[in-house]
């Protein structure tokens with residue numbers, strides 16, 4: 001029986017700290033953290049995520065602005081909005097929801113965001129700081145930052161002597177996750193679709209982080225007994241057992257089979273997902289404190 005890692009509860013405690021640090025900043029400087037979230041197109045899942053980000057920002061006491069742009073938005077229009085928000089002193093964080101519609105190129109848009117407002121941690125300046133071991137002066141991508149807090153709650157601050165395997169090598173998650181684990185002295189392997197004998201590599205992991213985007217791919221025999229399993233996947237799949245046409249969310253790990261083998265495991269939903277939103281709020285507060293020249297809170 002694994003310890004079930006409660007991401008919802010940990011996210012709630014991060015949010016409580018965001019609220020109190022927001023109130024302190026306002027009282028001391030009159031500054032309210034401002035978050036702008038940009039959504040292009042009408043993908044229902046993206047609309048739901050963006051809606052919950054904006055709602056949480058309001059709950060935290062932020063100035064929260066949401067731009068829902070039509071599918072037909074041009075690259076120039078999107079770049080112009082980013083430029084406006086860069087210049088807006090009431091906005092401390094800018095998030096462009098990904099993926100963008102196919103006719104738009106996300107890379108120039110992300111790189112146009114001022115690094116100090118890049119609360120997604122995707123700008124090369126922020127990615128580069130993390131890659132060179134600077135976890136203090138930049139902004140760290142929300143999902144890996146949240147996943148690391150869950151790892152820390154189980155394994156402590158120092159991961160010396162532990163093997164960590166991250167499945168997935170994206171700039172949004174796999175790479176920054178591997179780098180964060182390295183800063184904590186874990187021995188890190190980044191595995192991916194071209195890795196030979198992925199199951200055997202995963203079985204070496206004391207900390208196994210799955211971000212492959214394939215529903216329930218990680219099976220019990222991939223898990224070292226007692227391992228900490230962090231499931232980053234969020235896949236909506238058919239759930240005929242719930243009735244015709246019903247769906248459910250599952251992770252990249254086969255939870256039912258992995259749970260008895262693991263020492264600790266994140267559920268989906270209720271694991272890494274809520275931490276992602278909480279760390280977006282934390283990054284926005286951090287950006288606002290820096291802009292105000294105040295020592296930043298630690299999350």
Ligand SMILES: Nc1nc(=O)c2c([nH]1)NC[C@@H]1CN(c3ccc(C(=O)N[C@@H](CCC(=O)O)C(=O)O)cc3)C=[N+]21
Nearest residue numbers: 049096097098099120234269270271272273274276277
């Ligand atoms: N620029 C950018 N930054 C992102 O951080 C980003 C993005 N684009 N595009 C899409 C993904 C997805 N994402 C999620 C955030 C929270 C939950 C979350 O809270 N999930 C809940 C349940 C959600 C539900 O019930 O549908 C959970 O896992 O418990 C999920 C997914 C952020 N993303």
